[in-house]
Amino acid sequence: MPCRPPSSSASPPTAWWSWACASPSDGMDLLPRLLILGAGGHGRAVLEVLRDAGFPPPLGVLDDNPHSPGLPGVPHLGPFSRMAALRAEGAAAAHVALGHNAARRRLGETLLALGYALPVPRHPSAIVASTARLGAGSVLMPRAVVGAAAELGPHSILNTGAILEHDGRTGPGCHIAPGAVLGGGVTLGAEVLVGILAGLRPGVSVGDGAAVALGAAVVADVPPRASVAGVPARPR
């Protein structure tokens, strides 16, 4: 069955995005023009993913930073507060391209409440198991992998080459940085940062708002809001 975006009149989507299979083979006519929120480094990286995944050119970009250089070739439409007016004018789909976990989640939830669809931009080199689920508003960067029965929560980043192994569960607003590997059955709470090249032992849990430093080897559960580093990882 082909993957189709919801029409602009559809009821607000749930936190899970069933159109997660968006890819070039689906055809550009099935992919919406997105409103992008965030014109920084992550925004530029997401723009490349959208292009490679066959999305049409974005409608425009919103950013609160008046000194932002913007996104190349994308009209700057003003600050984030314009998202409601643009929805009323017919914008139907959006993506929050901010690296800050809490801000990305907050804006993503506001967009959902306004009735925006939040597809999951997915680089064509990313691999997603047929039994995996992707949360609305998340993004899969090049060579990211989501294993069997794993669930990437909404408003999350699975960055370049990161792996969420089978049966893993992540909460909303997480960032799994480039090259990080979450072993089978790992659980992340909300707004967790897993740093570059970190590894998490199968089955461990990481609490809400925790941060795992780059290169850490997490071999035991991490409490909420803790920051751990090293091999094996210890509280900082």
Ligand SMILES: CC(=O)SCCNC(=O)CCNC(=O)[C@H](O)C(C)(C)COP(=O)(O)OP(=O)(O)OC[C@H]1O[C@@H](n2cnc3c(N)ncnc32)[C@H](O)[C@@H]1OP(=O)(O)O
């Ligand atoms: C596309 C992208 O780029 S996505 C990017 C995603 N982001 C990341 O992966 C980065 C995650 N951040 C880190 O790992 C950071 O190094 C942090 C959060 C652990 C520490 O940052 P800061 O608080 O600024 O610490 P700072 O650099 O001042 O170092 C403090 C001490 O911790 C040590 N330290 C810093 N990072 C680490 C680490 N990853 N592992 C072990 N020790 C570390 C430093 O050597 C220093 O030790 P010292 O006091 O003995 O000299």
